[in-house]
Amino acid sequence: MTNKIIYIGSVEIEVTFKAIKNLHLSVHPPIGRVTIASPEFYDLEKVKIYAATKLNWIKREQEKVRSQEREDPKLIITQESHQFFGKRYLMKVIESKRSKLVLKHTTIELYAVPEATLEQKKKTLYNWYKKELEIKIGSLILEYAKFMKIEGINFGIRKMKTKWGSCNIERRMLWFNIELAKKPIDCIEYIVVHELVHLLERNHNKNFIILMDRFLPNWRLQKKILNELPL
Known part of the structure; x- marks a missing residue:
C-alpha cells in the first residue's frame, strides 16, 4: 500500500x-x-x-x-450538557474517594476524587461510554449477524478521527468510533449494519446499496440524521 x-x-x-x-x-x-x-x-x-x-x-x-455544527470542548463540570445515545443529560460532578459514573433520569453523576484533573474525569466518562457502547453494539451485531447469516465476527471500540466505523474483511474485525455513544441508537444501528454489509460486499457499489436496502430500509434517513448532528 x-x-x-x-x-x-x-x-x-x-x-x-x-x-x-x-x-x-x-x-x-x-x-x-x-x-x-x-x-x-x-x-x-x-x-x-x-x-x-x-x-x-x-x-x-x-x-x-x-459549516457543520460542532460541540464546544467539554470541561466536565456540574451543569454542563452531555449527550448519551441521542439524549441530553446534565453533568453532576460529585467528590468521592473513587471514580465512577452513574446515569440518572436527567443527569450523569460523575464521582471523582477532589484533586481529579480534567483528563482523569474525561477518562472516567469515556470508559463508561465504551462499556455502554460495547453492550449496545454487541446486541445489534448479534441481531443483524443472525439475520444476515454472518458468523465469526469480532468488534472493538476506539477513538477514530474521520470515520464512524471500519471493517477489516480479512480479519472479520469491525471497529466503531467511541463518539457514537453520544448519537441516537437508530444512527448507531445504521453504522453497525453498514459495517456488517461490508463483510458481504467490500465496495460501495450497487450491490452494497441493494444489501443496505434489504437489511435496513430506512438507512438513508439515519445516515442523514447522523451527518447533520454536531461533531
Whole structure:
C-alpha cells in the first residue's frame, strides 16, 4: 500500500493505492480532508483525471463539513450538557474517594476524587461510554449477524478521527468510533449494519446499496440524521 499527494487546483488530495477494484473518494470532517483509495493497477494520472471530474462535488462536500455544527470542548463540570445515545443529560460532578459514573433520569453523576484533573474525569466518562457502547453494539451485531447469516465476527471500540466505523474483511474485525455513544441508537444501528454489509460486499457499489436496502430500509434517513448532528 502506497500513498501519494496530488493537487487539483487548490485542493490537496491524499491518494492511497490498495488491493481494491474501484476508486473511492471521501471528504472527511472536521476540516474537509480529501482522500482517494485507488486500485493498485491504476496510474496516478488516471486518478488525477478522476479527481478533476469530481472537483465541484469535493468543494460542495468540504463546505458542508466545515459549516457543520460542532460541540464546544467539554470541561466536565456540574451543569454542563452531555449527550448519551441521542439524549441530553446534565453533568453532576460529585467528590468521592473513587471514580465512577452513574446515569440518572436527567443527569450523569460523575464521582471523582477532589484533586481529579480534567483528563482523569474525561477518562472516567469515556470508559463508561465504551462499556455502554460495547453492550449496545454487541446486541445489534448479534441481531443483524443472525439475520444476515454472518458468523465469526469480532468488534472493538476506539477513538477514530474521520470515520464512524471500519471493517477489516480479512480479519472479520469491525471497529466503531467511541463518539457514537453520544448519537441516537437508530444512527448507531445504521453504522453497525453498514459495517456488517461490508463483510458481504467490500465496495460501495450497487450491490452494497441493494444489501443496505434489504437489511435496513430506512438507512438513508439515519445516515442523514447522523451527518447533520454536531461533531
